[in-house]
Amino acid sequence: MNFSDEIKQQALVLGFDACGICRAQDSEQGTYYRQWLSAGYQAGMDYLERNVDKRIDPRLLVPGAKSIVSVAFNYFPSKFLPDDVPQFAYYAYGLDYHEVVKNKLALLFDFIRKHYPEVNGRFFCDSAPVLERYWAAQAGIGFIGKNTLLIIPGKGSYFFLGELILDLELEYDTPPISQNCGSCRHCLDACPTKAIEQPYVMNARKCISYQTIENRGDIDADIQPLLSNNVYGCDICQKVCPWNRFAKPNRTPDFLPSEEFLSLDLAKLQAMDEDSYRHIFGRSAVERAKFSGLKRNVEAISKTRDNSLLL
Numbered sequence: 001m002n003f004s005d006e007i008k009q010q011a012l013v014l015g016f017d018a019c020g021i022c023r024a025q026d027s028e029q030g031t032y033y034r035q036w037l038s039a040g041y042q043a044g045m046d047y048l049e050r051n052v053d054k055r056i057d058p059r060l061l062v063p064g065a066k067s068i069v070s071v072a073f074n075y076f077p078s079k080f081l082p083d084d085v086p087q088f089a090y091y092a093y094g095l096d097y098h099e100v101v102k103n104k105l106a107l108l109f110d111f112i113r114k115h116y117p118e119v120n121g122r123f124f125c126d127s128a129p130v131l132e133r134y135w136a137a138q139a140g141i142g143f144i145g146k147n148t149l150l151i152i153p154g155k156g157s158y159f160f161l162g163e164l165i166l167d168l169e170l171e172y173d174t175p176p177i178s179q180n181c182g183s184c185r186h187c188l189d190a191c192p193t194k195a196i197e198q199p200y201v202m203n204a205r206k207c208i209s210y211q212t213i214e215n216r217g218d219i220d221a222d223i224q225p226l227l228s229n230n231v232y233g234c235d236i237c238q239k240v241c242p243w244n245r246f247a248k249p250n251r252t253p254d255f256l257p258s259e260e261f262l263s264l265d266l267a268k269l270q271a272m273d274e275d276s277y278r279h280i281f282g283r284s285a286v287e288r289a290k291f292s293g294l295k296r297n298v299e300a301i302s303k304t305r306d307n308s309l310l311l
């Protein structure tokens with residue numbers, strides 16, 4: 001077994017669900033990415049406009065980088081909110097994933113350092129300008145679907161992605177180019193806001209995930225009536241994806257939703273004060289929207305419900 005295989009085996013031992021390795025090089029996504037920015041599809045996420053060169057070429061982010069070890073970590077829940085209450089994206093059901101995944105990446109880095117003490121590198125999980133889905137596909141973990149998410153054949157798309165970028169030469173995987181969406185377009189058709197402008201092109205401004213999480217102002221007036229009971233994030237384009245028939249519940253105790261979370265309904269969310277918000281979401285990814293953002297979202301879906309009752 002070569003050392004690259006040992007890294008991948010150790011990643012599985014640590015609880016990652018997939019691991020692949022590719023060369024750190026210019027992604028050649030610069031033209032496409034800059035066109036996407038010029039179209040304004042990043043909406044208010046100004047950070048996507050910064051460090052573009054580093055995002056396109058990881059060797060500028062981590063000087064001397066030679067390899068990217070890409071990992072995927074399952075977050076598909078084992079328990080769910082009832083369908084008739086305001087919905088939270090599955091990834092936000094448990095403890096904040098940044099902490100959980102980065103702790104595991106740190107252990108994988110330690111393993112590599114034990115064999116190569118001189119190795120330099122950094123690891124990330126949604127925490128730096130890195131084209132995570134692109135590199136995961138390059139590392140052979142899966143393919144990017146028309147919904148722009150990384151799909152792992154036989155496992156689906158409910159995965160956090162992370163990567164170690166190292167100045168160590170390794171053996172590289174081959175992308176599984178034979179897998180793709182074929183003629184399917186369920187995600188494009190099911191998206192309530194038509195945020196997937198065309199296959200593989202996401203207009204974040206129209207996306208419920210952007211509007212309910214990243215948007216710091218009011219929810220855009222044309223999107224608000226289309227929130228479809230999503231109070232934090234949106235999984236519709238994943239729920240309809242045939243590949244997610246293969247999704248299996250995660251085995252991470254930190255991702256288990258609390259009973260208090262699972263008992264939330266619209267009335268409880270409307271009545272929620274900042275203390276109970278901190279109690280339920282203090283260590284959750286929902287913190288990104290902050291108390292004020294969650295309350296804004298609750299008000300927005302309440303209005304939608306009120307209007308639908310009037311019809």
Ligand code: SF4
Nearest residue numbers: 191207208234236237
């Ligand atoms: S997350 Fe929801 S709003 Fe965003 S593209 Fe998917 S289905 Fe559309």
Ligand code: SF4
Nearest residue numbers: 145146181184187241
């Ligand atoms: S729903 Fe269909 S088109 Fe969309 S990502 Fe899944 S397989 Fe691809």
